[in-house]
Every structure is written in C-alpha cells, then in structure tokens.
Amino acid sequence: MHIAVVGAGLSGLTAARQLQSQGHHVTVYEKSLGVSGRMSTRQTELGGFDHGAQYFTATSQRFKKEIADWTKSGWVAPWNARLVTLNNAHTTVAGKKGSRYVAIPGMSALGKQLAHGLDVRKEQQVLAVERLGQQWVLKIQSPSVAIPASAGPFDAVVFAIPADQVVPLLDVAPEWKEQVQQAALTPCWTLMLGFQNSLELDFDGAWVQQSRLGWIARDTSKPEHRVGERWVAHATPAWSVEHLEDDHERVKEKLLKAFHEATGSWIQPIYAVTHRWRYAQAERPLLNDCLWNAELGLGVCGDWFAVGLDGAGRVENAFMSGLALANKIS
Missing domain, CATH: 3.90.660.10 (Polyamine Oxidase; Chain A, domain 2)
Known part of the structure; x- marks a missing residue:
C-alpha cells in the first residue's frame, strides 16, 4: 500500500519506519522545518x-x-x-x-536518525483529507507555493499529530471526532x-x-x-x-x-x-493504543494514547502508539 503519515514526531517516524519495513510505500508530511516534534533542540x-x-x-x-x-x-x-x-x-x-x-548530542537528534531512509516532506502542512474512490488525497499547504496543492492518491492515511490538530481533519471520520476531542x-x-x-x-x-x-x-x-x-x-x-x-x-x-x-x-x-x-x-489520554479503521484506511497515533502505560504524554507512549498502529495495518 501507499501510505501517508502526517507528522514527523517520534510516533509518526516510528509508524513510518515500521510500515516501510512491512513493505509499504510511505510518505511522511511534516509542517515544520525539521523532524522530531516536541523532542526538539533549539540551536543558538x-x-x-x-x-x-x-x-x-x-x-x-x-x-x-x-x-x-x-x-x-x-x-x-x-x-x-x-x-x-x-x-x-x-x-x-x-x-x-x-x-x-x-x-545525543540533543533530543532532536533521535528523530533525525529515525528519519534516515524515509521520504519526509518538510514544510508541508496537511489542511484536509479528501476521499477519491477507495483512496485518499491530501490538500497540502507549502510556504513556497501560493495556493494549496494535492498529494496522493494514498491507500491509507496515518495522523501522528496532537489531538487538537487531528480534530479538524476528522470530518471524514466523524465517529472519531468526539473521542479525539477528549484528549485535548x-x-x-x-x-x-x-x-x-x-x-x-x-x-x-x-x-x-x-x-x-x-x-x-x-x-x-x-x-x-x-x-x-x-x-x-x-x-x-x-x-x-x-x-x-x-x-x-x-x-x-x-x-x-x-x-x-x-x-x-x-x-x-x-x-x-x-x-x-x-x-x-x-x-486526559485516550485509553486505546491507537485508532485504526481498516475499511476507511485511516489511523491515528500519538503520545496522547495510554497504550496500557501509567500516564501519557511521554516518549514511550509516542513510540508504543506508533508501533501499535503500524502493526494493525496489514
């Protein structure tokens, strides 16, 4: 399958690496200049x-x-x-x-290592996800282009971004929207x-x-x-x-x-x-390890899932959630 992963923090990179190792063609979209998400290092x-x-x-x-x-x-x-x-x-x-x-030598270095060998498109913000037959097309905004562009089609889309940023993209999966909103x-x-x-x-x-x-x-x-x-x-x-x-x-x-x-x-x-x-x-983490709808080809992962651990918001949660989602995708 051709799979889009939205977000290049630890959860998204973990999911992308595992999916690629399973034989899928993976493209990662990241709105920022670099990878790693909240595992960031500010250089001065x-x-x-x-x-x-x-x-x-x-x-x-x-x-x-x-x-x-x-x-x-x-x-x-x-x-x-x-x-x-x-x-x-x-x-x-x-x-x-x-x-x-x-x-080492900074927290962002781990994400850079995990991104090696992946197709990561930086400064590409996903504004919307639209159905095209049985596949998905992404609406992408880039600072280098005046108007949004389309990317795809993809057989599946994985959201690996904060819950608050996932919600506006879930018009295509309204049954998840209220659930994700609880994890603000x-x-x-x-x-x-x-x-x-x-x-x-x-x-x-x-x-x-x-x-x-x-x-x-x-x-x-x-x-x-x-x-x-x-x-x-x-x-x-x-x-x-x-x-x-x-x-x-x-x-x-x-x-x-x-x-x-x-x-x-x-x-x-x-x-x-x-x-x-x-x-x-x-x-208020969601008690699941991730969300996955095989019929739609949509998934959500992140450090805001409990994944059976005590608490959330940690690097371990991000890794385990991304891994769990990738393993659910055949």
Missing part, C-alpha cells in the same frame, strides 16, 4: 537547548529493548542527573525512579537561559513547588552536550493556560523572576528566549 550561538521533552524513561519491555538498540547505535545515552525538588529555594533530593535517557493537550511556556558563568547550583534538574515553574534543568549536564551554562525552564500547565496569549517579553520577565526565586541565584543571563508549546502534555 551558545549551543543547543532541549526545550521540549527533557528525557525519557521506559517501563515496557518492548521500549526497553528499543532503547538498548538506540544506545548500541550511539543515538542515546543515560542521563545520570542529580535531581531535586525545590520549594522556595529549599532543596530536597528526589528519589531515583528508573533510568533516564537523552538523545495542555500548553507549556518554556524559558531558555544562557549564562556567562556557572550558577554553581548543586543539582541538574528540579521539580519546582509553589511556583510558576514546574521544572528546570541544566541542559549542559546531559552527555555529549556542548559545554556552558544553559538552563531550560518549563512553566506549569495551569500557568501556561492562564497566560497562553501573553506576549513573549512579558512571559520571559515573569518566568525569569520565577527561575531566580526557585534557585536563589540572581545572576542575570546573557541569553533569554521563550517558546510556547500550544500542545504539550496529554492530561
């Missing part, structure tokens, strides 16, 4: 910032096997971070719960900070209590990351929702103040930039 003159997913863990035997293969290939490495909980600058050591891994993702404001010198903090990552921030991490503590003093801070879901439409300068000012208060360090950064993730975390 100071070095890279992992401003999306910070690390990943594994609970299932299947994902543990995959991580072992990635580690053997040199794509990922353990992050032996000193993790704490911060409460009004008071530090409490956090208990270690399993191994944590990161892609919460946003996250991210602050990236670069400093001239070390802050001399005795931890690498921290869950922050009673703050606008929920998490901070020393990006440069990760293996094979460029040296320096770079920190990433994620605002809490509640704060991000409340301030979703604030301008970047105002958000930067508020989150920088929260970073100073949380760490007790008032050293000013030489680099400070914010990024708004509109669809960051699945707070």
Whole structure:
C-alpha cells in the first residue's frame, strides 16, 4: 500500500519506519522545518537547548529493548542527573525512579536518525483529507507555493499529530471526532537561559513547588552536550493556560523572576528566549493504543494514547502508539 503519515514526531517516524519495513510505500508530511516534534533542540550561538521533552524513561519491555538498540547505535545515552525538588529555594533530593535517557548530542537528534531512509516532506502542512474512490488525497499547504496543492492518491492515511490538530481533519471520520476531542493537550511556556558563568547550583534538574515553574534543568549536564551554562525552564500547565496569549517579553520577565526565586541565584543571563508549546502534555489520554479503521484506511497515533502505560504524554507512549498502529495495518 501507499501510505501517508502526517507528522514527523517520534510516533509518526516510528509508524513510518515500521510500515516501510512491512513493505509499504510511505510518505511522511511534516509542517515544520525539521523532524522530531516536541523532542526538539533549539540551536543558538551558545549551543543547543532541549526545550521540549527533557528525557525519557521506559517501563515496557518492548521500549526497553528499543532503547538498548538506540544506545548500541550511539543515538542515546543515560542521563545520570542529580535531581531535586525545590520549594522556595529549599532543596530536597528526589528519589531515583528508573533510568533516564537523552538523545545525543540533543533530543532532536533521535528523530533525525529515525528519519534516515524515509521520504519526509518538510514544510508541508496537511489542511484536509479528501476521499477519491477507495483512496485518499491530501490538500497540502507549502510556504513556497501560493495556493494549496494535492498529494496522493494514498491507500491509507496515518495522523501522528496532537489531538487538537487531528480534530479538524476528522470530518471524514466523524465517529472519531468526539473521542479525539477528549484528549485535548495542555500548553507549556518554556524559558531558555544562557549564562556567562556557572550558577554553581548543586543539582541538574528540579521539580519546582509553589511556583510558576514546574521544572528546570541544566541542559549542559546531559552527555555529549556542548559545554556552558544553559538552563531550560518549563512553566506549569495551569500557568501556561492562564497566560497562553501573553506576549513573549512579558512571559520571559515573569518566568525569569520565577527561575531566580526557585534557585536563589540572581545572576542575570546573557541569553533569554521563550517558546510556547500550544500542545504539550496529554492530561486526559485516550485509553486505546491507537485508532485504526481498516475499511476507511485511516489511523491515528500519538503520545496522547495510554497504550496500557501509567500516564501519557511521554516518549514511550509516542513510540508504543506508533508501533501499535503500524502493526494493525496489514
């Protein structure tokens, strides 16, 4: 079959690789300049910032096997971070719960490795999916072309994008629309900070209590990351929702103040930039592992499926959901 995969994050790339290994002809459409989705690394003159997913863990035997293969290939490495909980600058050591891994030399590197050998069409946003007999045609918008173009026909289409972005494309499958809407993702404001010198903090990552921030991490503590003093801070879901439409300068000012208060360090950064993730975390995951309708030739996967795991929104969920969907397609 000729299959279109919409989205080149980890779930979409996993599904595409598995489908291609099964003998299908696969084309991946990605609206952004690069692959990896929320496993992103922002490159700057100071070095890279992992401003999306910070690390990943594994609970299932299947994902543990995959991580072992990635580690053997040199794509990922353990992050032996000193993790704490911060409460009004008071530090409490956090208990270690399993191994944590990161892609090297940045989180986006894993997606780039997985994209090798795939036909990935970047800066191609899918606006609509239309039926053509027993097949599908995609309506594509590209910044290099003034009007939308058509792509296809395809025997099947796989959506591997956030639930909120899938919903407008599901007019062709109304029975799924209400179900997918239940998995709306919460946003996250991210602050990236670069400093001239070390802050001399005795931890690498921290869950922050009673703050606008929920998490901070020393990006440069990760293996094979460029040296320096770079920190990433994620605002809490509640704060991000409340301030979703604030301008970047105002958000930067508020989150920088929260970073100073949380760490007790008032050293000013030489680099400070914010990024708004509109669809960051699945707070109400769908209990399935994916959605697949063989009669229509439509499927949906992503980290917002529970796939039998405790929680969602993680790299493991994305991988397991993409794999599950590909295995359902004969």
